[in-house]
Amino acid sequence: MGVTIKDIAKETGLSYSTVSKALNNSPLVKKPTKEKVLKSAKALGYQPNFAARNLVKKKSQAIGLAWPTIERIALSALVTEINKKIEEQGYSMILSINPIKSAIELFKRMQVDGILVFEESEKDLIESFIPESIPLVSYGVPNQNSYPIIDVNHKKAIFIAVHYLFELGHKHISYIGDLSQIDLRQQKKALGFRESMNQLQLNIDPNFGMIDTRGLDWFDGYKAAKRLIESNSLPTGLISGSYDISQGVLRALKEAQLKIPEDILLIGYDNIPQMKLLETPLTSVGVPIDKLADKMVTSVMNLVENKQTVPRVQLIQPELSLPVVQSGKG
C-alpha cells in the first residue's frame, strides 16, 4: 500500500537519504535532482509517514486540548480562538472531549508536543497523572498546582462591575450566578461580590442580594431570574456570573417586559464575541477572549520550545466593555 521514500529512491535511482533531503528542501541537494524527486513523489502519490518522522524527531507539531464539557457553549469561542492562534504558530490542535485523564492519555498516544486543559473542579485528580514528559498548561483556579495555570481575576471582575454600578448611583445591586461550593471559579465570583459590596458599605439583600442559579446553563439563569422577578425585590443593578446565565436572565427580563438599562442595568460576564449577537447589547465584564487565548497559547508554546520558563500562576486582569450600539442594519 504505502508509498515510501524508498520507492521513490528506486524510481529515481537515488539513495533514500538524498530523497529525504530533497523532500525537505535541504540545501545539500542540487536543484535538478530536487525537481526529479518531487515529480516522482507526486507521480507515485507519496504520503510521508509521520509516525516514522515523529519517532526520529520526537516532535509531532501538535497541541492537544482537553475539553470535557463540549455541550456548554460558553467556551467554544475561546476554543476557536485558541485553535487559530495555534495554527498561526505553525502547530495544529487536536481536541478531546473525554474526561481529562483519558484525554491526556490519548494525547500522549498521539505524541502531542503540548497539552492545554480546561479544568473545572477535579483539581485533586489531575495532579496525580500529569505526564512530566509533556508540557501542560491549564485554564483553571490555582491550588497546589505543579503545572502552570492561567487564571482570571474573577474577584476583580466583579469588583469592577460593582464599582461601575455604584458610580452610576446604584444602591440596590444583586448578583446572579452559581453559588455552589464545588466550582472554585464560581466561588471566587461570589466572594468578590460580597467583598466589593462590603467595601462600598452597600447592603446585600438577605433574600435576593445573591441569587443562586444552581447551575451554569442558560436555563438555570432563566429560572433564577424568573424567581427574582416574581419576588418583587428587583435591584436596579444586576451582575450575572456567566455568558450562558446572562442569556437566560435577559430572556426572563424581556418576558417580564423589563427594559435594559432603564428598569434594570444588567452586567454580563465573559467578553466573548457572541456577546454582540445578543439581542440586547450588554455592558459586560471579563477577560477578552483573545487575550485569554493568547496567554494560553504563548504559555504552552514557551514550554514546548522551551524558550523560557512559565510562571506557576498567571492572573489575567478583566476589563469592562460598554454595550455596542447596534446599527439599523444589524
Next chain:
Amino acid sequence: MGVTIKDIAKETGLSYSTVSKALNNSPLVKKPTKEKVLKSAKALGYQPNFAARNLVKKKSQAIGLAWPTIERIALSALVTEINKKIEEQGYSMILSINPIKSAIELFKRMQVDGILVFEESEKDLIESFIPESIPLVSYGVPNQNSYPIIDVNHKKAIFIAVHYLFELGHKHISYIGDLSQIDLRQQKKALGFRESMNQLQLNIDPNFGMIDTRGLDWFDGYKAAKRLIESNSLPTGLISGSYDISQGVLRALKEAQLKIPEDILLIGYDNIPQMKLLETPLTSVGVPIDKLADKMVTSVMNLVENKQTVPRVQLIQPELSLPVVQSGKG
C-alpha cells in the same frame, strides 16, 4: 528523558523482546518474569512510545472527527454520542475544528485509522483530497461521492410532520427554516415540505407558508418567528427546520404569549436529548441521535477493520416523537 523498553531490559537483565512481550501480557512469557518486568517498568516510570508502535503496527487505534462549525451547538450532542460509541469500540476520537481539508491532513499526520466528517456545503472540494489510504465516512448529502455518506431522509421527516399535523385536523401549516440555496440539507427539507403539502392538497400561504430564517442559529429562528407573529398570518401548525431554530421560535412564541400546543402546534427537528431540556416539551421529528451515531461509528469501523464493505449511501429514516410530559420535579 524517555525511559524505553531497553532501559527496563537492562534493569531486569532480560532481552528487550521479552520485555515487550511481558508488557503486552503475551502468553509466551512466564508469570514471575512478567511481574518482574511490570514492577521495574513502574519503578522507572516507563511510558510506551506510540510513534514507534504505530510505525510497526500501522495502527493508531484512533478515529478523527472533522467538525469545522463548533460554535453551532446542534451537533454537539451527536459528537458526544459518537465519542462514546468510539470508546466502546476500544478506539479513541480526536476532534479538529479546522476547515475539513486541513483537518484531514492533520488526521493523516496523527495516523488515525479512520475519519468522520461533518460536511456542510463544500462537497465540491472534499472529493479532491480525500486520502485513499484512510477510511472516511461523511455525514452529508449524497452527490457523486466516492466515499460512504450517511444521510438522513429529511424529505420524509418533513413528510411525517406534515401528515401528523394533517391528521390532527390542521389545515394551516407553515415551515420555518433556512431556505437558502447553498445548504443541500436545508433544501431537502424545504422541498419535502412543498411536496407533502401538495400531496395533501393543502395550500401554502405565499407570504408565510414558508418562512426563511436566513441562517441556522437560534437567533435566526427567533427573528423569523417574530416576523411571522407580527404578520398576523399565524398557522395552527408550524414545523421548524432545526434544533437551534426551534429554540428561537419557542422563545418568540412565548414572548407573544402564545401557548403550545393550544394556540399553535410546533414541531421541532432533530431528536436530540437536549430536546428534553427545553422549557416547553416539543413534538419533534428526526433521526434519534444515537441511531445516527451508531450508523456513523459502525460504518467507519467496518472500513477500518475491513470486515465488510460499506454502501456508498445510507439513508436513515426519521421518526416522530411525542413531547415528554415533565414531572413536577423537573
Next chain:
DNA sequence: ACGTCAAATAACAACGTTGTTAATAATAAT
C-alpha cells in the same frame, strides 16, 4: 595532466517498538 578542495550524493546508524526465528533451559519419554 595531476592533486586539491568543494559540491553532491551514498551509506549507515539511529529512533522505540513488534513479530519472527533461533537458541537455550527444563521436562518427559525411551
Next chain:
DNA sequence: ATTATTATTAACAACGTTGTTATTTGACGT
C-alpha cells in the same frame, strides 16, 4: 543416561524516517 519435546528467553530484522559520516563526482589552479 540419552534423545525427543516443549516452555522460555534471546537475537535480530523490520517499520519509514532523519542526521551524521563516508564516498564519489566535478571544478579549479598549477
